[in-house]
Amino acid sequence: MTSVARRFSRAAHTYERGASLHRHVAARLMETLPEPDEIGAGRILEVGCGSGVLTEPIRSRYPEASLCVLDVAEGMVAAVRERWGTDPRMEFVVSDIRMFSPPRPFELIVSSSALHWATPLDQTLIHLKRQLSTGGKCCAALMIDGTLGELHALRRRVAPGKIPAGRLPTEEEVLAAAVSAGFNIVGSEAECIQTRYHSADDFLSTIRAQGLTGGAVSMASAPLSRTELKRLRRDYDVAFRDQADGVYASFVVLYIQLSDLESGA
Secondary structure, rough: HHHHHHHHHHOOOOOOOOHHHHHHHHHHHOOOOOOOHHHHEEEEEEEEEEEEHHHHHHHHHHHOOOOEEEEEEEEHHHHHHHHHOOOOOEEEEOHHHHHOOOOOOOOEEEEOOOOOOOOOOHHHHHHHHHHHEEEEEEEEEEEEOEEEEEEEEEHHOOOEEEEEOOOOOHHHHHHHHHOOOOOEEEEEEEEEEEEEEEEEEHHHHHHHHHHOOOEEEEEEEEOOOOOHHHHHHHHHHHOOOOOOEEEEEEEEEEEEEEEEEOOOO
């Protein structure tokens, strides 16, 4: 996770570029969260706060609760602290979620567009389960297999010898990991979101600015050469052009609502 932390810390001031996708996902995730009176003055943990796209609606929805925002990237936490640092109900933590040991459990754990980076996912979910109070709930949105499918397919054609070593989990793998961790699956839904960009160059620079071009999912044993990158951009502009004279890219998001097995709800 060290490389992930560095990448997202560098992206802290450019993350909002093209953040409409993250805002959409955060808004959909908010629709799955418990009613405010179910949480009351309880404790909430946000895993992977990023630049605060989800933090703001959580703070507004649960005004009586205390909120701990956590991210592995120091730059992201600093950006959120700069905005809400005077709120006595908020705590700001720079940590790998798998190493985080809070003094007390949380009534609600929320995460948007972050858990897919915390590999292996099954171990991450086991750790989250330990941090949940009896009767508590965990609601998350994470990218799954099929995300950036156009880019990965084209990359395999342009540079077949430079295939990234990793991949995002499938929906079935995420749900199986949740059950194995001891969660009860209250609900789940997958959504395919197509985002538009002016060109392949705009698309690639946007996801780079958001810190999305690193990790095992994107990085192979050797980087693409200038010639390969030029061909990738050229072919993407042709193969994935949309009707608005731009290009599109697909993101597949899984929304899950979990509870501890003891509550069964």
